[in-house]
Amino acid sequence: MANLSTLLVLALVAHGCYALSAKKTRPEILAEKVSQMSKWADRRPVIKLNNDQFKEYLRTQPRNYSVIMMATALGAQHRCSICKQASDEFYAVASSYSGSDAASNRLFFAMADFDSAQGVFQTLQLKTVPVFYHFPAKGGKKNRLDQYDMGRFGFSAESLAKWVEERTDVHFKVARPPNYMMLIGGTVGVVAVLAIIYFKRKAVEQLISRHNCAVLSLFVILMMLSGQMWNQIRGAPMAQTDPNTGKVAYISGNSQFQFIAESYIIMAMYGLGGLGWILLSEQGPAAMKFSPNAQSTMIIAGVALVGFVFSWLLSTMRMKNRGYPYYFLMK
Incomplete structure (x- = not known):
């Protein structure tokens, strides 16, 4: 009986030691979260989040990085035309940041779509989309400035980038590819108008x-x-x-x-x-x-x-x- 008690005590001690050794420290948890976020960001400039990832990587400490998140509804069944336009502008901001010298593991861009992250909408009590949020590294009390005022500033990439700079103190410029079609179309339009005025002067005079x-x-x-x-x-x-x-x-x-x-x-x-x-x-x-x-x-x-x-x-x-x-x- 004594031997059995001794074995039981040893087993409990061994289990306790294993549990203590298996429990990760706060720095280890933080390192794993930063590493995972960096891997996702390397694949695409905007990280797609589900309910569990939102809770673990944006709402739970420890966290030493900030996240700019867009809540949207891109599914065709939602018929949200503004969502697609705002998404393009948001991707322009995220791509500009990831390709700039300011890119680091201190700031990430993420997106929560209604079809794959309905829990996020319930947590944030969202009724309209799109909405842009800043989740600061330190967390703490909610600041109204951490929600982008799209009604006042619109959703152009330049306006979004300015807001990101104000909230994170990370400075970068939005890089857009040149719109050659607009340049060609504008040139053709101007030439056509001048040609009509030159060859159809009398008709133009009647119109005016x-x-x-x-x-x-x-x-x-x-x-x-x-x-x-x-x-x-x-x-x-x-x-x-x-x-x-x-x-x-x-x-x-x-x-x-x-x-x-x-x-x-x-x-x-x-x-x-x-x-x-x-x-x-x-x-x-x-x-x-x-x-x-x-x-x-x-x-x-x-x-x-x-x-x-x-x-x-x-x-x-x-x-x-x-x-x-x-x-x-x-x-």
């Missing part, structure tokens, strides 16, 4: 009439009022799809952002409003020459258009500013 110039000016005014130039600068998407519901939004709920489809809607809104005022101020009095009924019809149509557009405008304001208190005819 007072009426045509007025229509063209009105179109440009409506286009600029609707925010088309902002779309070009910020790289706005056509629309946005909620990955959870699949619902397509054509008007952004952010008062600091808009979609291309939204600018078309605003353009139509202003155009109809302008038409209403033209009916009231110009066509109404002119219709008196034909009959009083024609004048009444023009005035009623003008008032209806102005009232409809005004109500539509207030409704859009309520969509973009949830606390906006005013409405007319429709909410």
Whole structure:
């Protein structure tokens, strides 16, 4: 019996020693994580993460590296056109960093796609995509600046790179390949316009009439009022799809952002409003020459258009500013 007790004690001691020796130290765990992240980064500039990898490499300490992560939904079933555009810009930033002198094992770029990492979306409580996050090396309390404000700055590679530099203090330039097709197309277009002006002078003179110039000016005014130039600068998407519901939004709920489809809607809104005022101020009095009924019809149509557009405008304001208190005819 004594021998059996002795053997049992020795077995427990041996098991304890083995467990202690098998348990990895904090520096060893950190070295393995950095090594694995570096291997993934060597294969591709943007590391694809699943739920377990996100939890282990981005949310769990020890960690002495920062990670810039994009949460997105690239599957065709999600119909997220902005996701593909933002993904291309994100890859441009990651590729520029990996090919620069600033590249090291202190900063990595990663991506969590909804189809393969739904747990990430639940953890971060995401309802819209794409979203860009900075996970600092030290962890700690959440800083609102660690989430990129795409509504204010757009998702161009240059804007993303500037935000990465501000959050990580890693400096590099975005390197884009030259767009030869745009250069060739622009050159051909300029030559074609000059050729038409030279060989078809009379036709060009007929086109440049007072009426045509007025229509063209009105179109440009409506286009600029609707925010088309902002779309070009910020790289706005056509629309946005909620990955959870699949619902397509054509008007952004952010008062600091808009979609291309939204600018078309605003353009139509202003155009109809302008038409209403033209009916009231110009066509109404002119219709008196034909009959009083024609004048009444023009005035009623003008008032209806102005009232409809005004109500539509207030409704859009309520969509973009949830606390906006005013409405007319429709909410």
